[in-house]
Amino acid sequence: xxxxxxxxxxxxxxxxxxxxxxxxxxxxxxxxxxxxxxxxxxxxxxxxxxxxxxxxxxxxxxxxxxxxxxxxxxxxxxxxxxxxxxxxxxxxxxxxxxxxxxxxxxxxxxxxxxxxxxxxxxxxxxxxxxxxxxxxxxxxxxxxxxxxxxxxxxxxxxxxxxxxxxxxxxxxxxxxxxxxxxxxxxxxxxxxxxxxxxxxxxxxxxxxxxxxxxxxxxxxxxxxxxxxxxxxxxxxxxxxxxxxxxxxxxxxxxxxxxxxxxxxxxxxxxxxxxxxxxxxxxxxx
Numbered sequence: 509x510x511x512x513x514x515x516x517x518x519x520x521x522x523x524x525x526x527x528x529x530x531x532x533x534x535x536x537x538x539x540x541x542x543x544x545x546x547x548x549x550x551x552x553x554x555x556x557x558x559x560x561x562x563x564x565x566x567x568x569x570x571x572x573x574x575x576x577x578x579x580x581x582x583x584x585x586x587x588x589x590x591x592x593x594x595x596x597x598x599x600x601x602x603x604x605x606x607x608x609x610x611x612x613x614x615x616x617x618x619x620x621x622x623x624x625x626x627x628x629x630x631x632x633x634x635x636x637x638x639x640x641x642x643x644x645x646x647x648x649x650x651x652x653x654x655x656x657x658x659x660x661x662x663x664x665x666x667x668x669x670x671x672x673x674x675x676x677x678x679x680x681x682x683x684x685x686x687x688x689x690x691x692x693x694x695x696x697x698x699x700x701x702x703x704x705x706x707x708x709x710x711x712x713x714x715x716x717x718x719x720x721x722x723x724x725x726x727x728x729x730x731x732x733x734x735x736x737x738x739x740x741x742x743x744x745x746x747x748x749x750x751x752x753x754x755x756x757x758x759x760x761x762x763x764x765x766x767x768x769x770x771x772x773x774x775x776x777x778x779x780x781x782x783x784x785x786x787x788x789x790x791x792x793x
Contacts, residue, residue, distance in 0.1 A: 511739050511742040511743055512743070512751070514735060514738070514739065515735065515736070515739045515743065515748060515751050516751060516754070517731075517735065518731065518732050518733075518734075518735030518736055518739070519732075519751060519752050519754050519755050519758070520755075520758050521727045521728060521731040521732040521735070522728050522732030522733065522736075522752070522755060523603070523755040523756075523757075523758035523759040523762065524723075524727050524728055524732075524758075524759075524762065525724055525727075525728035525732070526594060526599045526602060526603045526759045526762075526763070527599065527759070527762050527763060527766050527767075528720045528721075528723050528724050528727075528728065529591050529594050529720070529724070530594055530599060530763075530766075530767065531716065531720050531766075532716065532717045532720045532721070533713070533714060533716070533717065534713040534714075534717040535708050536588055536591035536592040536594075536595065537588050537591075537699060537702050537703050537706065537708055538703060538708055538709075538710060538713065538717075539591050539717065539720075539721060540584065540587035540588050540591050540699050541696065541699040541700060541703055541710065542717060542718065542721030542724075543587065543721045543724040543725050543728075543729060544584070544587070544692055544695050544696035544699055544725075544729075545696055545721075546721055546722050546724075546725035546726075547692045547696070547725040547729045547730060548689075548692050548693055548696050550725060550726070550730065551685070551688070551689050551692065551730070552689075554685060555685060555686065555689045558685075561683070561685055561686055564682070564683060564686045565686050565689070565690070568682070568686070568690070572678060572681065572682060573690065575674055575677060575678055576674075576678055576682070576687060576690035576691050576694060577690065577691075577693075577694035578674060578694070579670075579671050579674040579675055579678065579691050579694065580671075580690070580691045580692065580693065580694020580695035580696075580697075580698060581694055581695070581698045582667045582668075582670040582671040582674065583667070583668075583671045583691065583692075583694075583695040583733075584694075584695040584696075584698035584699045584702070585663075585664075585667040585698075586664045586667035586668045586671060587664075587695070587699070588699065588702065589660045589661070589663045589664040589667065590602065590606050590660070590661060590664035592657075592660050593605075593606070593657040593658070593659075593660035593661040593664060594657070595657070596654060596656050596657025596660065597654045597657030597658055597661070598654075598763075598769060599759055599760070599763040599767065599769060600643060600756060600759065600760045600763060600769060600775060601643075601654070601657070601658060601661070602657060602658075602661045603661075603755060603756040603759040603760070604640045604643045604756040604778075605640070605658055605661035605662050605665060606661045606662075606664045606665050606668065607640060607665065607749075607752050607753045607755050607756055608637060608640055608662065608665045608753075609665040609666075609668045609669045609672070609749045609752065610633055610636065610637065610746065610749035610750045610752070610753055611633065611637060611665075612665060612666050612668075612669030612670075613669040613672050613673060613745050613746055613748075613749040614630075614633055614746045614749070616669055616670070616673045616745075617673065617676075617744065617745050617746050620673060621676070623744075625746065626792060628788070628792035629746065629789060629792050631788065632750065632785050632786075632788035632789035632792055633746070633750060633785065633789065634785075635781060635784055635785035635788060636750055636753045636781075636782050636784075636785025636786055636789070637753075637785070638781055638785070639753070639778045639779065639780070639781030639782030639783075639784070639785055640753060640756065640778065640782060641778075642774055642775075642777055642778030642781060643756060643760075643774075643775050643778035643779065643782070645774070669745075669749065671691075672736070672740070672745045672748065672749060673745055675687070675691075675736075675737050675740045675745070676740050676744075676745045679737060679738075679740040679741045680741065684734065684737055684738040684741070687737060688733070688734045688737050691737070692729070736748055736752070747789060750785070750786060750789045751786050751789070753782050753785065753786055754782065754783060754786050756779070756782065757779040757782060757783060760775065760779065
């Protein structure tokens with residue numbers, strides 16, 4: 509029960525990210541790079557300030573190190589595609605679609621780990637996904653580029669599922685702090701490589717980008733994604749991904765106050781359906 513409550517808090521903090529990103533005006537890849545840069549900077553003294561964590565970090569096997577870095581690359585791709593989607597479609601559509609991660613995670617959990625899902629769990633996933641579809645359908649989107657934004661959000665969902673599934677493997681043998689530290693380094697380096705590859709300048713943007721990226725690092729990465737990684741030791745990746753579907757509900761409420769994006773009747777209905785699916789899954793697990 510404790511892990512489930514902490515997971516919901518992590519979902520809430522992570523739901524703030526769409527609003528923070530919407531307030532930034534730097535290129536998507538740069539915004540994501542800033543976010544991971546702050547995260548690594550904040551985590552470094554926590555890891556190296558503990559002899560136990562330092563020892564664990566430097567004793568990691570090459571295979572585990574490789575998987576952690578691979579997970580970081582998938583997280584980088586998730587951030588890049590999702591940040592970019594917010595430039596083309598609305599907060600509610602993007603956030604809902606990126607949380608269809610549960611579909612990818614459920615099938616990945618079955619295929620890669622040989623696990624079986626109960627009928628009640630499959631039903632709960634279907635209900636939560638149906639609610640997401642209702643919200644996305646009801647949303648006005650962002651004009652002619654909305655479809656591209658929706659496609660990017662779905663790609664971000666697939667990348668997030670890959671990062672979650674790898675985390676399930678690694679969290680069984682590595683502590684949360686060390687796992688996330690290596691993961692975030694991998695993500696940061698991957699984003700830097702993408703910046704240089706595309707010739708995108710890293711500096712010269714408005715101060716708001718540094719402020720928002722710092723808030724993203726603290727609330728959405730350390731109190732959001734790191735919580736998800738911690739929960740993977742106690743909860744299944746499918747459960748974690750399903751509960752994350754509550755994120756669009758929180759994000760839509762926040763968007764009302766910040767951007768005046770008033771949800772319609774169908775969006776509210778979709779929110780109720782999503783939360784019902786999350787509740788059903790929680791009861792069946």
